[in-house]
Amino acid sequence: MRLIHLLACSIVIFFVLYAPQPLLNLFASEFNVSPAVAGSLMTATMLPLAIAPLVYGLFLAKQNPLKILRIAMIVLSLSCLLFIWVPSFELLLLVRFLQGLTLPAALTAMTSFIGISFSADTLQKNMTLYIGSSIAGGYFGRVLAALFSDLWHWQSFYYLIAFMLVFLAILIKPHRFNNMSPHAPKSPLDYIKQLKKGPVLKVYSAVFCMFFCFAALLNYLPFILQKTFLITNTRDIGLVYSGYLIGALASIATPWLLKKAPSAWHVLAATFIFYSLSIVALISHQLSVFLTAFTLFCAAMFIIHSTAAPLVNQISKAPPSVTNGGYVSFYYSGGASGSLLPGLVYQQYGQTAFMFTLLVVCLCGFFLITWAYLDGKNMTRG
Template structure:
């Protein structure tokens, strides 16, 4: 949760940074961009490194580095140094995220794997939401630096509480080269799930980035407090992701559940084309819930079907996830600026349908193999 605080805390403070360092809003927004870009590339590289390392030790070191980076962020005297610190955080964050998911993938199987991966995703949702809310609250009540002291203290304390010696590395039958590990990800079903996750987060990042503009231009909502309340639909995702194991027990297979939720996801995007506020708010809440159920189902699924080590499998998953987010936060905005809300949502719908087709394709391929 605190690791995700590091990623999202600057977002509500961007206008404050623009005023404090006398930079344009678009330049202030680059504080998020420089952190997200490494998240799209680095996880797979770290996954290869983690295949032969203790993930708890990597997590511990990464958390200490992130803690001290928060202190550096507080005392950076110029905006350029703020950007440098954010870039270093962007390089460190995927090490922590890949280490956590790898530890879960190595330590648990079957229902325990699903349960613990779901709890991890739930904590990431809570971290994403409260990282934004608490950063704004601390900035209002005291000053923005105070929240960074809290994050730094919490990360370093939690890192010191992790006993990396308790991790018992599962036996590896043979030593493979990094290229051999990557080749193990070439299995069709794994790549298709990765592609579907890319499409899913492309749509999610696009809508959350441009939601304030839609609320302002379509619904004439300009008060930041009211816009913040709309974002609370995001929290429904936490509840929905916790329900994922129960939904999986009701579904014949994870593929059936993913197919059904992708249909639901597409329908919510259709409803988001509405210019009636109540319909839009309900659709946004459904949209968030659907996204997190897909995430909670797909992450354990790739760990079950992949032949690669968990660190490589999860590194690939995180890379595809944030690659979708990086492109989704940029490309659909061009459509929105030139053609408006309906065309913007239609673009998201097309991408979401691609994700749906990839899941169908993977499921039909699986039915024709002995692995099912």
């Protein structure tokens, strides 16, 4: 499978995950539910994403990842059609939960394919490109969903996603991939024990904190824009997500930052501090300051993501599918928690308390990375 094809698959798969986010206001009004309940459309997908990837990673250690990717994309296309047709909010939640069970198979398959097929600097470069594609998928999924909703109706975008998933899945040729993991078969318990060694688990936990903050802000951004800045049009809300696109440029610059810094640990620690400062700036009720801080917040998150994902592949002794399955599990555990719990704080106490909650979690991520560096500095450069 050519890398450009995998990146295209990644973009469309992330459409499925993030398309509902700018439409949460619309769903809240259409189904007469509160912001926190509407936000559960994201939680319903991220909960299984938080648990399933590690299980899938153990399974994929002995399977062809491209075959799994193809099946997952076909299932996701069918789920998009179901999402259009269901008549109640409860059934929307059910479909989102089913998507959450399917998405980790696709995500773990893609990262495993990269982890198996490449190594050293090429691994860092191609993992960064993959993360860039996930950024593009998240951004265009949100913006196009908002745009289609404003110009036509939100269902039209889901028809487009379903078609693209099937088209790209048909082009995957699993039989051409023979570069399976060289690791000897072991029991699942042996694989999990390998993830506990050294700093891997601490990096996973820092990634949990990182995505907790990110998912929380992006999930409740439509409500903050409506309440604080009186922005209600779905197209305008979608355009605010343009700051997210800066993250793609930042993640592409990550290899350059790694060459300039003493080690990947230093890049992670410094970026967590920057991430925290951007959260403080997001307390502002001035739109220009808020939008600038949002852009910097997105850039910091994706630099952390682009640094941490290749790093765990380098320091972990487990097979790539298990290592990446663990990474995806912790990543979306943070997303599932962040998409629900801070929303309760926001509903009760407002924007300032909401941002301080994110700040505390972000600082926890910084301390975890510092701790991981002290444990792992003998395993990597620096």
